[in-house]
Amino acid sequence: MNNKIKRILPQLLTILFVVFVFGFFTINAQVNMDNRGIDFGFGFLSQEASFDMQFTLLDYDGQDSYLWAYVVALLNTLLVSFLGIIFCTILGVVIGVARLSQNFLIKNSAAWYVEFFRNIPLLLQIFFWYYAALRALPLPENAQPWFGVTYMTIKGYYIPSMIWENLNVFMSCLIAAIVAIIFLRVYAKKIQEREGKQLPVLYISLALITILPLLSFLIGGVTLDFEMPVLKQLAQTSFIFEGGIALPPELIALVLALSLYTSTFVAECVRAGIQGISKGQKEAAASVGLTPNQILKLVIMPQALRIIIPPTTNQYLNLTKNSSLAAAIAYPDLVLVFAGTALMQTGKAIEIVGITMLTYLSISLAIAALMNWYNKRIEIKEK
């Protein structure tokens, strides 16, 4: 009896406390909203947004609804995160491997890179790139071409855009090639397990992925044109580039800062992963006659990845959450557009902040669930 009370009482008290806090807030919110004449509801999502966004991936203008503004802003957030993740992975792997180099200079430069970018707050780095470094770029009329066709100016980075004809044919060829490669790998593995023969998977895959899309150009009627950015004079002293794709400086500053900052953490994960493999593994693999390439592919990487991937995913998640700092330099991401502009216009503080937090929360939880599943799968099954 006594034991039962000991178990139930604390739980009851905790639940009561939580209910009390929530109830208190709800009642207050009710009273406050009544007083200000605001009503709770998500009806505003279908209203006309009537604000503009500087940079969008999908078509958007002020006549679209708040819901569409939300989708477009979310895509902008995902774009920054996607670019940041790609660049921080490349940089992180290079720096992480460099930190283990035998070369004194390389090792120390990599270590200083990590110490330098890790210990400066991300917001300051974003501000530095946006307000100081990118402002020192030339005006459009003075810009020198990079790689011949792209222009880095104070108003953004201009690159040629691609104009496709029959893009769907090309895409289906590409997908067909990828599917064929997957089948090939499965088949090759089967052959190897059954007969011990090895197929040259890599070469066949390379051939597939180049030949199939090429065929679509020759037979499928696919054409590809490039639209170049061209300098255009608006007024006496005002020039802009027209045509092509313009990447705004906000996006560049954000991706630069996010990838430089996060790459230091990725580098540490990579280093820890490679250091976590004992030397004996490599020597054992060599002694059974595997080639250096095979050692890396079949022995080192599978084990190192098991250590590297979980913390790295965590860093990707952090990068996605940190991309919300975009609001500080007016890049139209979810926080700026939705929790900023839309909130100011509608005054629906609770709904909008709630939706924004829920969006990030669901991204985080989805990735966390995926990670747990992956961890379970690659776990070393000990007896």
Next chain:
Amino acid sequence: MNLSLNRIKSQNQMTNIYIGSALLILSILDVFLNSFFRINISGSLPGNLSIFFPLILGFLGLSYLRTEYSGYKFLDSLNKNINTTNFNAFLTLFITFAILKAFPPALSWMVLDANISGDTKEACTGTGACWTYIKVWFKRFMYGMYPNELHWRINSAFLLVIGLGFVGYFFKENLKKYLALYYVVIYPIIAFLIIYYLISGGSFGLVWVETGAWGGLSLTFIVSFFCLIFCFPLGMILALGRRSNLPAIRYISVGYIEFWRGVPLITVLFMSSVMFPMFLPQDFFMDKLVRVIIAITLFEAAYCAEVIRGGLQALPRGQYDAAKSLGMGYWKMHIFVILPQALKLVIPGIANTFLALVKDTPLIFVVGLAEIAGMLALAKTNPKWLGFAMEGYIFAAIIFWIICYAMSKYSYNLEEKYKTER
């Protein structure tokens, strides 16, 4: 030099070393003269070749120098450390030349061509940095809009708080058992009172300074200090809750931790500034700074809880069993046996959380608190001081870098220290 070794060395090898070092020195000299004195030795060569000339020269030199064993200490360590393979040699040269090339412009911008005298924009005549700007705005960057003649109040409050933090070291043996009580309960209260009465003022004849005027680096310290001392006990309770065997408590703790860990701090700050006032009773006013501190505390407590949970999980089961077999209850067991050991384990982790917290504080800028990033934005848009964004951000970056680097080194030391003790 050992004579017998000299005799072993073939004539061929010596020639290689001479040629190699001559080429290497020539290539480094070329880049050095080029970047420091603007003399271009290889300028007579055609365009592209002149850029790659030192690289090719140095590469040849290093490959001539590469031998198994030469007997010269310096050369051997060079070969062993930076010149093992062709690829390594190339990277070595590349990094050396990049540093040589980048150093003079950076040096002249930061020091040689920079200005620090005077106190208006006009004093900055050089092509380098304008440190005058930092000098003039220094007090603003440190203390925000806090009245100049009252800065002693912030300084003395910080000194008092730091001093009280060290009091624990001087506790007598019979007072040692109250140490935790002091740090967890008494110290935060005293610190809060000191900061409230000294920095805020309003009584004891001190002028009231509203929190809107606080700012700069001192605000960073205030916010991170309070968030740390409040988030630690909260995190401890949540960590215990997450490991509790009572389902309701466990699920509530898990929900809390996962919620706060899943959202970005910036949305939490937005919530504290626009949504939270809606949840408070009418006529109940809470200062913006207090709301922000509460928000960051709730946010960081979730991270703290995960770190502490790591410590709790690392303890062997035997500790729990032993405590229980002595007839200890839940609280007695945790306070006297489990927590003292677990907390010692997580000190490095907590230090890392604190480091992240300090790096996160500039974010309070987005809700309008003029922390150092906010003061920089303010100074940058001042019509008298336009165009010095670079200097300002570099200054702030240096300050933060020093603080964070020192903290990360300290936490690394703690980690090493506690690793060996177990």
